[in-house]
Structures are given as C-alpha cells and as structure tokens.
Amino acid sequence: MTETIPRPRGAKAADGVTTAGPPLICSPLRIEARAARRGLRDTQDAPAVIRTGYGTTRATQAAGALSYRSFGQLIIMGVGAGLSADLSPGDLVVGTDVDGVACASAPLLAAELRRAGLSARTGRITTVDHLIRRGERAALAADGALAADMESAPLAAAAGGRPIAVIRAISDTPNHPLAGIVSGGLAALRSLRAAAPVAQRWAAACGTHQVLLAGPRSFCAGVERAIEIVERVLERQGEPVYVRKQIVHNTRVVGDLESRGAIFVDELDQVPDGATVVFSAHGVSPAVRHEASRRGLAVIDATCPLVSKVHAEARRFAADGYTVALIGHAGHEEVEGTLGEAPDSTILVQRPADVAAMQPRDGERVAFLMQTTLSVDEAAEVSGALRERFPGVRAPGSDDICYATTNRQAAVRAVAADSDLVLVAGSANSSNSVRLVETCERAGTQAHLIDGAADIQLDWLTGVSTIGLTAGASAPPAVVEEIISALAGLGPLSVSERVTTTESIRFGLPKEVRQ
Ligand code: SF4
Secondary structure (H helix, E strand, O other): OEEEOOOOOOOOOOOOOOOOOOOEEEEOOHHHHHHHHHHOOOOOOOOEEEEOOOHHHHHHHHHHHHOOOOOOOEEEEEEEEEOOOOOOOOOEEEEEEEOOEEOOOHHHHHHHHHHOOOOEEEEEEEEOOOOOOOOHHHHHHHOOEEEEEOOHHHHHHOOOOOOEEEEEEEEEOOOOOHHHHHHHHHHHHHHHHHHHHHHHHHHHHOOOEEEEEEEOOOOOHHHHHHHHHHHHHHHHHOOOEEEEOOOOOOHHHHHHHHHOOEEEEOOHHHOOOOOEEEEOOOOOOHHHHHHHHHOOOEEEEOOOHHHHHHHHHHHHHHHOOOEEEEEOOOOOHHHHHHHOOOOOOEEEEOOHHHHHHOOOOOOOOEEEEEOOOOOHHHHHHHHHHHHHHOOOOEOOOOOOOOHHHHHHHHHHHHHHOOOOEEEEEOOOOOHHHHHHHHHHHHOOOOEEEEOOHHHOOHHHHOOOOEEEEEEOOOOOHHHHHHHHHHHHOOOOEEEEEEEOOOOOOOOOOOHHHOO
C-alpha cells in the first residue's frame, strides 16, 4: 500500500515553482539578517540570507519577488513579540503554523535548537500590521498564538510548497514589554545568531523521503489490556489509583495516565493502607503478592497472560526438581518477577558464557525459560549453548518470546533491509523496543530509539532517502503518526507499509474491572 502524505495545510505547491536551489533565509531587518549570517557555517550548502524589509507591506513586496528566485527551503528568521508570560527575552519560538501556513517539521527544529542549548518552544505565530499595542497580547494569545510579528505570514505564503521554518527570537513579552526592548532586542539577536547553524542543519535534512512502515508495530494485546485496566479503575474509583512500577515501559503512556490520576510507585510501601494497587504488565514475584495481601491492599493484576504463563512454567519445572535457566536481562522487572517464582531453583543466564558457568543440582534435570521480550537471535544463541552443554535440557512447551516481540522483530527486519535508517518509537527502558534497534543493527542498518519526533536528530536524516519506521509493543500508534507528520515538513514524503503478518490476539480483562 502506498500513500502520499498530503502537503501541510496552506502549503500548496504553486505551478511552475522551482523547488531546487539553496536554502534561503529571509530576515526583515538588516541587524536580523546580519545576526543570522554571522551564525552560519561557511559550507557549500550554506543558506543565502536576504533582508526583506520591515512590516507587512514590505514583506508582501518581498514575497512577490521571491517567486522569481530559485530556492529549496525557506527559513524566516527575525525578532518577535512574545504573547505568553512564561516566555523571556531571547527565547525562540518555532512556528508550527503561521496564519494558516503549516510548518510541520517545527517539533524537529525546536528540539534541535534545545539540544544546541537554546530555549526554544513550538507554537502558532501570527502576523499583525502594527507594533503590538498594550492589552493586545492577551487577545492574540487567547486566539492561540504564542508569538507575533509583522512579516512572517506574507513571506511564508511565498514558500509555495517548499519546506518552511519560521524562527522568531523573542524581544519583548507581557512581563518585559517594549520599555525593555533594548536589552530584550540584544538577547533576541544573540539567540538568532546561535539558531542560524541549527536552521542550516534543518535545511540539510530536508529532501524527498520515503517512509517504510513495519507491520505489525506499536501496541500488543498485553499492553492494551494493561492500559485499559488502569483506565477502568480510574473510571470506577476515581483518582488516585496506585500502580506498582510503570504499567508499561513507555513515557507517553505513563505521562498520560499520570495526568488522569494514576500514581506510579516503585514499591508497595509507597501505597497507603487500604488503597487499590494495580500490578504492571511485567508481572510481580510471589513475595510482592504476599506483601500486598499482608497489607490488606486491593490488588488488580495487569500482568500480561503471556508473562503469567512463564511464571507457571517456572513453578512447574521447579516442582519437578529441575534447575531452571532463565534466559533474560538482569534487573528487568519481568525477570525479577519470574526469578521470584522459584528463587532456589532458577539461575539467570544472559549470554552463552553464563551457561558454561552454571552449576545445576543435577545436570540431567535442567530446563530453560525466556523473558518474553528478548531478541529472537540472541535467545537462540543462549538456548543453543544450553542444548550443547545439557543435551537433555527441557524447553518451554511453547515459545516464551511472545508473539508480539517475534512479529515486530520480523517486521522491522523486513524494512531494515531496504532502509538507509530505521527509527524505532519506544522508550529507553522498553526491552522489546531496544531489541528492535538491535535487530536492525544486526541486519546492518543504522537504527535509533526515539520517544517521539522531538528525539530525531537532524544530522541522522542528512543524505537519507528511505526511512524505516516501527514502534515497540508499548509505544502508542499516535507516536508513529506524529513522526510521519514531522517528517512530512522536510519535503515530499511517501509512506508505504510492509506487513509481514497480521495480529488478532486479544486478552480478557480481570474480573474486578469487567463490566
Ligand atoms: S510484549 Fe508480549 S509479553 Fe509483553 S505485554 Fe505484550 S504480549 Fe505480553
């Protein structure tokens, strides 16, 4: 399936417009143009800087002249008025929208500015035909704008479908009005100069891109179930709802549930007596269950049924007198929970060398289990070492690495082969997301783990044409959409999906939250 992402709202490609050429920086005033020019790196692809004149009339005239000029990307850089009290002189506002012209890559540019040590936010920029009057800021802010200027809108309209970025350095704010404009203006000019090399990197990252989406990606059945459990408890009991550990390993999901009243704690001693506590999708050890019972806490268990299956296997093998080699990563919550099922009979093995060091009670009675979110390739190496050392080793009845982990690794392998770069949406503590990065790297393709579009470093995209995109089992689908939307602001973007399998698994909810 191939789909072309629509161009940003208001950014129609004009007939006959030449989109090739160097990037162009338009700055209204001479001092603004000078600040931008001084910050630029002297490279072959350095943007040209032109002064377009002060005010809407001159900006409109300059925009007309731009239709006769060849340029590849348009960057508008100048000083502007801040409309929010939490802005300070020298802060940068990167326009997401300039009076109807969308700048879809603003989150990428603002994040790059922040990584460069600048204070940068995204927001709507509005253009007015006069200096902001007393009392006018509040009305413009109420209309959704973060900054105002007198030139950006007519200039932005001249982009003609090319990638566009608008950076306004704040000189005055509600708390620092025009009376302080000299010091505020100097702070703004310093920020403009510092922002110029970042704008240059943004232009270098622009171009025609193809996104290859891996399918399946994003939420698995266990994650959907765990999130729904917390949502239902919040609905029924109201806030706060205590959750032991992160319900799933994703900062977006955790942040969203926190904003709705969930309180994530590391241990049960942070949960008040008599409260309800939800156990996360990664599961807990019996010791945690006993402690919750001793404290009289009401427990709702969001442990993924596929993790519970591994726990049951650990208990069964241990009861039959087997030493259990648990293939997994030390310190991961799921591994701690599984180890706790039969602590005297279970040995954690992370790599083949750990197998060589194992000292089971009886070499004839060894079994192995796996963390559900391992790399299929890595786990096969360790299980291979176990089979070699203990030929009679018992394996789990069915694969412990879950369907979602296996499917996402196969899917990303299929896109990595044809990608210059793979972006994996997921949080750093998400085991299955980290394994997706490793899967790409094993296939010889560079990959980066990102929580969202703002984590994309512009240098990664320079010279890249095909971008593989996937998401770990705990990363929301909306993050993938956010990333595609931001990439669409860097130039023509086509998106196709490569589906290696489809998933229909659903898990039932625990009785405490069923209707
Ligand atoms: S990744 Fe697998 S084990 Fe983990 S919650 Fe999803 S389905 Fe369950």
